[in-house]
Amino acid sequence: MEYFLQQLINGLTLGSIYALVAIGYTMVYGIIGMINFAHGDIFMVGGFLALIAFLGLLAIGVTAVPLALFLVLIVAMLLTALYGWTVERIAYRPLRGSFRLAPLISAIGMSIFLQNYVQIAQGARVKSLPPLVTGAHVLMDSGKFVVQLTNIQIVIIVTTTVLMLLFSWMVSSTRLGRDMRACEQDLKMAALVGVNTDRTISLTFVIGAALAAVAGIMYLLYYGAIDFFVGFVAGVKAFTAAVLGGIGSLPGAMLGGLMIGLIETFWSAYFSSEYKDVAAFSILILVLIFMPTGILGRPEVEKV
Amino acid sequence: MLVPNDPKSAERVSRLDVGGAIKDAAVATVVAFGLFSLMLGLLTQPGPSGQLTISERPKLLIVSLIVVFVGRFLVAIFTRSLRVPLISRLISPKLSTSFRQLERFAAPALLGFALVVPVLFYSNRYLLDLAILVLTYTMLAWGLNIVVGLAGLLDLGYVAFYAVGAYSYALLAKNFGLSFWVCLPLAGILASFWGIMLGFPVLRLRGDYLAIVTLAFGEIIRIVITNWQDFTGGPNGISGIPRPSFFGIPFTSDPEGFAALFHLEFTPTHRVVFLYYLILALALITCAVTIRLRQLPIGRAWEALREDEIACRSLGVNTTNTKLTAFATGAMFAGFAGSFFATRQGFISPESFVFMESALVLAIVVLGGMGSQLGVAVAALVMLGGFELFRNFEQFRMLIFGAAMVGIMVWRPRGLVATRTPSVYLEKKKDIPAAIVEEARQ
Numbered sequence: 035m036e037y038f039l040q041q042l043i044n045g046l047t048l049g050s051i052y053a054l055v056a057i058g059y060t061m062v063y064g065i066i067g068m069i070n071f072a073h074g075d076i077f078m079v080g081g082f083l084a085l086i087a088f089l090g091l092l093a094i095g096v097t098a099v100p101l102a103l104f105l106v107l108i109v110a111m112l113l114t115a116l117y118g119w120t121v122e123r124i125a126y127r128p129l130r131g132s133f134r135l136a137p138l139i140s141a142i143g144m145s146i147f148l149q150n151y152v153q154i155a156q157g158a159r160v161k162s163l164p165p166l167v168t169g170a171h172v173l174m175d176s177g178k179f180v181v182q183l184t185n186i187q188i189v190i191i192v193t194t195t196v197l198m199l200l201f202s203w204m205v206s207s208t209r210l211g212r213d214m215r216a217c218e219q220d221l222k223m224a225a226l227v228g229v230n231t232d233r234t235i236s237l238t239f240v241i242g243a244a245l246a247a248v249a250g251i252m253y254l255l256y257y258g259a260i261d262f263f264v265g266f267v268a269g270v271k272a273f274t275a276a277v278l279g280g281i282g283s284l285p286g287a288m289l290g291g292l293m294i295g296l297i298e299t300f301w302s303a304y305f306s307s308e309y310k311d312v313a314a315f316s317i318l319i320l321v322l323i324f325m326p327t328g329i330l331g332r333p334e335v336e337k338v
Numbered sequence: 339m340l341v342p343n344d345p346k347s348a349e350r351v352s353r354l355d356v357g358g359a360i361k362d363a364a365v366a367t368v369v370a371f372g373l374f375s376l377m378l379g380l381l382t383q384p385g386p387s388g389q390l391t392i393s394e395r396p397k398l399l400i401v402s403l404i405v406v407f408v409g410r411f412l413v414a415i416f417t418r419s420l421r422v423p424l425i426s427r428l429i430s431p432k433l434s435t436s437f438r439q440l441e442r443f444a445a446p447a448l449l450g451f452a453l454v455v456p457v458l459f460y461s462n463r464y465l466l467d468l469a470i471l472v473l474t475y476t477m478l479a480w481g482l483n484i485v486v487g488l489a490g491l492l493d494l495g496y497v498a499f500y501a502v503g504a505y506s507y508a509l510l511a512k513n514f515g516l517s518f519w520v521c522l523p524l525a526g527i528l529a530s531f532w533g534i535m536l537g538f539p540v541l542r543l544r545g546d547y548l549a550i551v552t553l554a555f556g557e558i559i560r561i562v563i564t565n566w567q568d569f570t571g572g573p574n575g576i577s578g579i580p581r582p583s584f585f586g587i588p589f590t591s592d593p594e595g596f597a598a599l600f601h602l603e604f605t606p607t608h609r610v611v612f613l614y615y616l617i618l619a620l621a622l623i624t625c626a627v628t629i630r631l632r633q634l635p636i637g638r639a640w641e642a643l644r645e646d647e648i649a650c651r652s653l654g655v656n657t658t659n660t661k662l663t664a665f666a667t668g669a670m671f672a673g674f675a676g677s678f679f680a681t682r683q684g685f686i687s688p689e690s691f692v693f694m695e696s697a698l699v700l701a702i703v704v705l706g707g708m709g710s711q712l713g714v715a716v717a718a719l720v721m722l723g724g725f726e727l728f729r730n731f732e733q734f735r736m737l738i739f740g741a742a743m744v745g746i747m748v749w750r751p752r753g754l755v756a757t758r759t760p761s762v763y764l765e766k767k768k769d770i771p772a773a774i775v776e777e778a779r780q
Contacts, residue, residue: 067546068546069546069549069550082377083376083377085382085390086376086377087376089380089391090376090380113372113373113375116372116373117373120369120373128748129747129748129751133751133752135492136751137747138549139700139701139743139747142494142700142743143701143740143741143742143743143745143746144740144744145740146694146736146740147737147740147741147743148740149740150733150737151377151737152377153733154733154734155378156377156381157381157382159384161390162390163390164389266693270553270557274554277547277550308561308565309561311557311561312558312561312562315554315555315557315558316554318550318554319539319540319551319555322543322551323539326542326543
């Protein structure tokens, strides 16, 4: 029971990170119907920018951890958003109206490019950081096994919840959110009634990248290490989360993220950690076969 | 929507718009500063005590910003003053047609050259090995071309079938002592079974979903191979895979060997030359089968499926079976190529079957123009030749590869050969220009 509870906490933490990345996939897919394959690498870039920014702040004398983390959050979100914008501008916008597979192939190229760019710029070695947010609360102690809720887990879960609420509010109640929903329903029609579709799509990428940056920071803080390759696997899993929840649906991405996090954690805890990726990928295949629209997705209407 | 290319617009050369170009370049530089400031301007490195330290790299940052400024300025001058929306719109129709005309002569010429390569470069082991590599990828790309180019199904896990072929041969030959010629068809059959096994449930999915599922499948195969230690040797791989023999005669220096039997002086090159002709034959079989299949009902169904799935279904084409055959045929050729790879290397490990290999083969098919046999062969030559040229810049190789994939999509999304030749026609064979093909897709 204690073991189960501990795994539940760990799974929710991991799931929060996936959920934030999954939002980026689901939004882009909802609006322009493409899989932004480079999104996982944007997440990795976000983590790296946070690492560099943090070390840079230390070097210029900002040593108070809460202040430094806050600044790192701002810097990483802004710069990663810039990466998201640039990627869209260079690799996807010229392809709008091209044939179906072109944006996906371009996205794969972008993903390879970003991975190698970071590898060349910062080296291929794993970068590790000593734990910044320490301390834990003992929730349950049965003598044999102690259930802990660490402070970093609290930070991750709280931040994710706040960002999710903020983001849901944005989509449902602001001008930009309305534009985004209009674009999702029908891009051409939205353009006809005066929505600046190019701008909306750009902003979608910017917001998705900023959320991925937050996920990257949390990944860095939680695991204390990052390398240029983490984006690939994390990206595929976050995409799985988006599909599981129903691609195009925001609550779906959150739910899917949590579910993938839980499944992966429980699989590692009770079966084998070597095959945890196989578990996640198999779920992707199974979901697509039996529930192609996901848990909260709307069935796709095929028009001729 | 791209505006159709107006030939007059190109002639309307206005005066050089330097001011506008400088503005563009300045904006790009500001963006680049944001992108590069942390990533290139600062370097994190483990210090003496193991902790990460940070150092500045102002020179690198400034140089990269200058490169961005100059590059963007030149592009802006070009596009602004020539008023060309995309350079490719001007070049592509002509280039494609000329490439088409070339094809009639180029294909036999290239084939003739391929046949005499071992004669010409007999003493150059390095070039022979490179030629074998190019042919292996050409064969893989032709195999994938059936799936992607003809049937229009994006397969990102093609390397999985390559792995199945390689491991089938390695395990069958090592554990049961079967010869290469017995294992070759077996490997192909096993790979195509895997193709069917994967294809059956997932082929109902469309476009992008299919792509991701195949990617996931490729990763699953690789993870299983890595972790199933007692069966596949895990990350250490399988070594000592039997080398190929000349239809039963081994390439050794003893009296029973190939050299002694044919009264030749023994050299290891005999085996390399044999391997070369072997892969050439395999690749040509792949090509010939594809060309024949295109003219059969199944091939026509593939191409119809690529153009419009709903129309296909309305006309009574069994889409599931059609997709399955494309998948299985493509997988079979990957299986053949895989067992050739295993016998040539003598050693295989999961590292040879990573996602990058799938991406490379896909890039060759895309650059080749998805559907053109000659285009794919030339693309394989260009791509692997390019890789060899960048051998000394090992770390920049993949960077350029990724950028090239984006670049090809932006400038020539239809690859080298952008036109389509219909496989069925009335009286006269007419090329379908890329512009019309694109229209049909929407």
